[in-house]
Amino acid sequence: MSSFVKTTLAAALASSLTLGMQASAQAADLDRIQLKVPIAFSTQLPGLGSPIAKVADKIQKVSNNTLRFKVYEPGKLVAPFEILDAVSRGKVDAGYATAGYWAGKIPASPLFSAIPFGPEAGEYIAWMYYGNGMKLYQKMYDQAGYHVKVLPCTLNAPETSGWFTKPIEKPEDLQGLRMRFFGLGAKVMEKLGVATSLLPGAEIFPALEKGAIDATEFSMPAVDARQGFYKIAKYNYFPGWHQQATIFELLINKDVWNKMHENQQVMVEEVCKASMADSFAEGEALQFKVLMENAEKHGVQIMRWNDTMLAAFRQAWEEVAQEEAAKDAFFKEVWDDLSQFRAQYELWERNAFLPREF
Structure with missing residues (x-):
């Protein structure tokens, strides 16, 4: 290590210690x-x-x-x-x-x-x-x-897309389901025929157990495992397009x-x-270990949405975004600003990151 580097590191350490002592002294007052x-x-x-x-x-x-x-x-x-x-x-x-x-x-x-x-x-x-x-x-x-x-x-990292008691292969399979769903994703599900409700975490498993709801989403796999959803719903879908x-x-x-x-x-x-x-x-x-345990110990089927379902979710979301922006001026202000940022960011994203398959 060069003397310059040693001197620089020593100075940085001394500075940080001094600042720390100053902060402690100030905090005391x-x-x-x-x-x-x-x-x-x-x-x-x-x-x-x-x-x-x-x-x-x-x-x-x-x-x-x-x-x-x-x-x-x-x-x-x-x-x-x-x-x-x-x-x-x-x-x-x-x-x-x-x-x-x-x-x-x-x-x-x-x-x-x-x-x-x-x-x-x-x-x-x-x-x-x-x-x-x-x-x-x-x-x-x-x-x-x-x-x-x-x-x-x-x-939070990406969430699961939901826990279901049956496979969902086409949009029609969602019609009539009662599902706990959060945020803007709930409006998307409603467009596809799902009756949604927003329940706090502690109320979700009892609702599933009693049959008050047919399916749910809540959080990441490590959190959902604590809730015990795998005991009732064996089909866990990904990716979490909504979050x-x-x-x-x-x-x-x-x-x-x-x-x-x-x-x-x-x-x-x-x-x-x-x-x-x-x-x-x-x-x-935390998530990969839980995914393995769900599959190996609890009989959970780890499912991925097919292209037809993802396209249906995407189309419904675009409709929801337009409708919400038309109804509320501040929603439109935020949505327009975020959309402009994302359009500019896309140039960086497209060139900076490896394609998913690599």
Whole structure:
């Protein structure tokens, strides 16, 4: 190693240690704040609810105990679908959920959660952090009258496309099915004759078991395995055209956010950014083992949608996107911006990455 490199590394290490000591000293002078944080997904669900527990731990450490998140499991303090309202009204300080849960109140919200037929993770966060995504994300809540600061805080790998009790080979096979389905993908399924409902995670297996629904989608294989869907539905379909990447959000009441010192705000922002990378890596690492176990131990048939089905989903999605944009001006604003970004990104994607078959 050259003396220049050694000197540079030593200087960098000394600088980082100095900054760390300065940060600790500054943190010691900050007001101590504890936030009550109800969550929509159990911390026992890997890559889905588990990231917020890690976030809470890291924030406590990097803030030198001046900032603490007290995490409440789903339903213990606030019901999952009530988190946005509770945070906005100041009933709780913060909450962890997904923007797709607010589609009934804010039509554009699913665009900040998961979008049928992409974008995939890299493209999604490129738009979010270096396109207009973050600006539009916050604008959505401000414009709708919600008193919250929003931060993307978890990024999931592709989901399964659903658990079925029979093979689905043509669009007609979907007609009449009752299925738990999330977000914009639910509108696609409805166009194909499926009666959809959005159930929180804890309610899905009982609904399957009682026959209240015929099929379901929920999350990645490692999460779905914890839910036990394989006990009832043996046909697990891929790819998850409806959720190639999914973002989960940390919502903080604006009064609480503004009460934080700027240093504390930066800590939360940076820990959430780190969580986006960590949760995605965890999700990518866990799935293949679960797929093998599902097939070998539980008799699950790992199925891939044929071209006819994917074309039907794609056509239905294009119709849904046009309809939603026509109904809601802000949906159109976000959709147009994202579409423009994706059209430009396509030049990079087409040339930079190997074809899938390689």
